[in-house]
Amino acid sequence: MNAGTAGGRTQPVHRSAATGTSLDQHIDRYAQRTTGMRASAIRALFAVANRPEVVSLAGGMPFLRSLPLEALAVEASELVVQDGLTALQYGSGQGVPELREQICQVMALEGITAHPDDVMVTVGSQMALDLTTRIFIDPGDVILAEAPSYVGALGTFQSYQAQVVHVAMDDDGLIPEALVAAIDSCRASGRRIKLLYTIPNFHNPAGVTLSDARRARIAEICRVADIAILEDNPYGLLGFDDRLRRAIRADDADNVIYLGSFSKTFAPGLRVGWVLAPHAVREKLVLANESATLNPPVFNQMLISRYLSGFDWRGQIKAYQQTYAERRDTMLAALAEMMPEGTTWTTPDGGFYVWVTLPPGFDTAAMLPRAVTARVAYVPGTAFYADGLGTRQLRLSYCFPTPERITEGVRRLAGVIASELDV
Numbered sequence: 001m002n003a004g005t006a007g008g009r010t011q012p013v014h015r016s017a018a019t020g021t022s023l024d025q026h027i028d029r030y031a032q033r034t035t036g037m038r039a040s041a042i043r044a045l046f047a048v049a050n051r052p053e054v055v056s057l058a059g060g061m062p063f064l065r066s067l068p069l070e071a072l073a074v075e076a077s078e079l080v081v082q083d084g085l086t087a088l089q090y091g092s093g094q095g096v097p098e099l100r101e102q103i104c105q106v107m108a109l110e111g112i113t114a115h116p117d118d119v120m121v122t123v124g125s126q127m128a129l130d131l132t133t134r135i136f137i138d139p140g141d142v143i144l145a146e147a148p149s150y151v152g153a154l155g156t157f158q159s160y161q162a163q164v165v166h167v168a169m170d171d172d173g174l175i176p177e178a179l180v181a182a183i184d185s186c187r188a189s190g191r192r193i194k195l196l197y198t199i200p201n202f203h204n205p206a207g208v209t210l211s212d213a214r215r216a217r218i219a220e221i222c223r224v225a226d227i228a229i230l231e232d233n234p235y236g237l238l239g240f241d242d243r244l245r246r247a248i249r250a251d252d253a254d255n256v257i258y259l260g261s262f263s264k265t266f267a268p269g270l271r272v273g274w275v276l277a278p279h280a281v282r283e284k285l286v287l288a289n290e291s292a293t294l295n296p297p298v299f300n301q302m303l304i305s306r307y308l309s310g311f312d313w314r315g316q317i318k319a320y321q322q323t324y325a326e327r328r329d330t331m332l333a334a335l336a337e338m339m340p341e342g343t344t345w346t347t348p349d350g351g352f353y354v355w356v357t358l359p360p361g362f363d364t365a366a367m368l369p370r371a372v373t374a375r376v377a378y379v380p381g382t383a384f385y386a387d388g389l390g391t392r393q394l395r396l397s398y399c400f401p402t403p404e405r406i407t408e409g410v411r412r413l414a415g416v417i418a419s420e421l422d423v
């Protein structure tokens with residue numbers, strides 16, 4: 001940062017590390033909504049955290065090594081040769097019809113009955129989050145979200161100037177009584193609530209799952225209060241047992257906008273997700289999708305469609321489940337063995353994440369540079385709150401590192417925590 005003068009006073013000038021040019025140059029031109037867009041303070045540290053000597057328990061990257069890469073390469077090549085004139089062409093703003101039918105079959109595994117006309121394909125479910133927020137939110141509108149909630153959704157909500165109001169959760173997920181209290185308190189202060197954003201299965205970052213009884217209760221509360229539910233379910237098929245976790249959408253087709261994704265069950269690099277919405281909402285979403293991207297990538301959709309019809313994708317999901325269950329076990333065992341007294345954590349029954357709470361007095365954001373020096377990385381809890389809470393929480397992910405690295409990472413983390421306790 002250099003010093004410059006503006007209006008006779010000395011002002012700091014933010015400069016690009018790469019080019020040295022001023023980053024403040026266009027500052028008076030930006031739209032107001034960009035004030036809600038903030039670079040993550042921890043992003044710079046993650047560049048360091050990605051060095052091989054650092055065990056990263058931070059990212060949510062799926063373990064792609066178990067994919068049948070060579071067979072997929074043959075499939076991709078055949079797609080170009082046999083269907084290239086379609087696959088490489090512009091396509092429908094709503095998505096490839098055959099894939100939308102297959103998506104309905106995938107959702108049927110969670111009890112959802114849906115018509116392909118009500119499905120829209122998106123560039124990952126992140127795009128679906130963006131488009132849904134775009135069509136519903138005016139600045140100042142309230143979105144209710146679990147405390148904590150997915151960092152990428154919070155960023156999207158803030159970029160549309162939504163007010164995020166967090167609702168408490170426990171080991172059974174979002175607490176219905178807390179939801180009622182949040183609705184009452186927002187309405188008492190004259191605020192307009194548009195959506196409840198919830199991740200019912202294997203929550204990111206909390207690692208917990210909403211109980212069946214609460215699903216029905218929460219759907220009812222939202223219906224009565226006239227608040228739409230945005231059900232975000234990228235991890236739903238990655239449970240570690242064979243229990244069916246029925247989507248909220250399965251029993252409430254009119255008031256739920258459901259988001260799904262191939263990122264965790266297949267490959268995030270293809271950037272293909274979807275939204276299932278009541279018919280009228282779906283029409284608005286297609287208009288928004290067209291104005292944002294014209295259409296989702298046809299090649300990637302057709303590749304996934306071939307994968308779903310020609311490969312053992314259920315077997316692949318089973319392989320992912322086994323890998324992640326083993327890694328979850330390793331992480332929980334390492335935490336139980338090494339974490340200091342007073343530390344607690346959740347026990348996920350699927351998905352990628354464990355949510356850790358350190359004893360009072362810890363500041364996990366302040367501790368992160370010391371952890372990275374000790375060659376382990378995590379995500380500090382404050383990233384998952386819109387209101388500054390989460391200082392003594394952190395998220396650990398077990399999806400990507402091998403079991404040996406997970407144990408080593410927890411050992412290093414426990415060492416950092418112990419040395420803070422000593423100070």
Ligand code: PMP
Pocket residue numbers: 060123124125126127150152199204232234260261262263268271272273
């Ligand atoms: N929702 C949740 C809860 C997530 O964890 C993620 C990815 N980390 C996404 C949405 C976005 O997923 P994608 O855009 O890759 O489908």
